[in-house]
Amino acid sequence: MSVATKLSEQELQEQFEARIAAGDKIEVDDWMPEEYRLALIKLISMHGISEIMGALPEKEWVPKAPTLYRKLGIMAKVQDEMGHGQLLLRVAEDLLKPYGKNRGDLMIDLFEGRLKFHNVFHMETKSWGDAGLIGWLVDGSAIISQTNMLGASYGPYARALQRICAEEVFHAQHGEAIIMALAEGTPEQRELVQDALNRWWESLLFFFGPETKDTTGTSKQDVTIKYKIRVLSNEGLRQSFLTKYVPRIQSLGLTVPDQTLHFDEAQQKWIYEQPNWEYFKKIQRNEGPCSQERLTLRRSSYENNAWVREALTALAN
Template sequence: MSVTSSFNQRTDQEKYNRFMERIEAGEKIEADDWMPDDYRLTLIKLISMHGISEIMGALPEKEWVPKAPSLRRKLGIMAKVQDEMGHGQMLLRVTEDLMAPLGKTREDIMEDLFSGDLKFHNVFHMEAPTWADAGLIGWLVDGAAIISQTNMLGASYGPYAKALQRICAEEVFHAQHGESIILALTEGTPEQKAMIQDSLNRWWEALLMFFGPASAATTGSSKQDTTIKYKIRTKTNEQLRQDFFTKYIPRVLSIGLTLPDETMHFDEDQKLWIYKQPDWNEFKNIIKNNGPKSKERLRLRKLAYENNKWVLDALNMKSQNAM
């Protein structure tokens, strides 16, 4: 080993030690600060997936904008769709800053999405055939998102933590919007009540999968260990899932719905919910873009991107001319 190589290794180790000291002290890392490669890559993967999921997540609800049962409901779900798209754009902007030192741009993010290298959340590959689905997405899917995202409000990466402050505040309104739809349906006809139960039955496994598997061995990924190590989040997948159960199972039961899992119960000795595991092989299949609506939603996203690419090209040209 050369003297220069030895010196560089020692310098990098010193930088890493200082970086970890800052993390442990609760300091925020900013975009132009030194950071280890695995920290940067973990953030890029996490935040780009989050951002794309916000955008793809607007699509099942967008389907219900023209079909909402009243003008008030139409305005409500339209505003929610706009919010979700805004969240996605904000998060992709955060990702761009992280990618810039690697010579990558937002176009690379979109190409990764279309090629299948960038995944989006399993729940947004699912169908939403009834108005109850629109309500359930807002109530329970966004409810799950709030639990996951509030766990990262203190994330060590400052720009992500700041973006989450706004996103989480707006997601609370989204969850209230969804709950309002569900509660209105529970006061309706027997057919409407049955529609909610049917929706819950269809979405249950997807909701369990939302937080990811408890063990890295299930998917071969140790992402959750890395995010906890670097204080991007504080809880494991299973802890977040248990928090979701604790918050929402009493609410689900209180409106007369039945859980589609006869084994589910709270174990007083272990102080946790016992439940039937979803099919994690199906989870892996879904996030590989083999879900019920994966191909259709990716096609819509690609079409929108290609049809509006001229706007980005025009802005880039104007920026270059200004220089």
């Protein structure tokens, strides 16, 4: 590579970083460094796949919801999540075009273990209390994570998040309504909620991921923060979750299953028992309680509906 080319690329990088610093939105056809493009692909494709896989735990409760009203509510939520996934995969697909890839390649990456889906969606949903808690606290966690990126420097992602976050607010309200009805119900219903909270608490701490450092001491989240794709670190997001939801959980008379949990005034942060991060890594390897079951279901659906994709491709050509 010539010196002139190196200088040209350096100038492009400097101009790009100046745009980021100025708060400009980067669009799909704009020049961007490969580091930025790859960070976006990894983030948005995992987000999109997680929306699709995240519909599966609640899909199980559509026929088992206690009333027709509740069935309709959770069914609408499942439809929304699938729509979010399709929207995000379109955004990711535009970024993949220089590599000759499309949404279909992302699905293959999922099935072959190269693309991960969010750790919470590997877990079991044993009761109606779990279904409510997913809507209230898991979707609540998603809102905290996603609003952290509403000002993302990549315009198509930021615009997609505007719609997704607005709908996620309704999802969280839907879950909260279920939890409040159970918490204010019979002792058995109340116990259903406490049991769900006990089982899901570790997953809720897992939600935002570890605050990891690599061998150079640099946070793995630095690239997304450097390019203003996100604002807070994983631990910053977790602290926001605890600040928002611990008082709400306690206001319902529920007990957070962590005797060490407290807010340290001196440090101005929550102190909590660390979850088992080795188990987190196991889940990431698709070795969670329902990992293979949900991957099998998604793979079967993808294969059984191949004829639809083929027909649409034929029409497009």
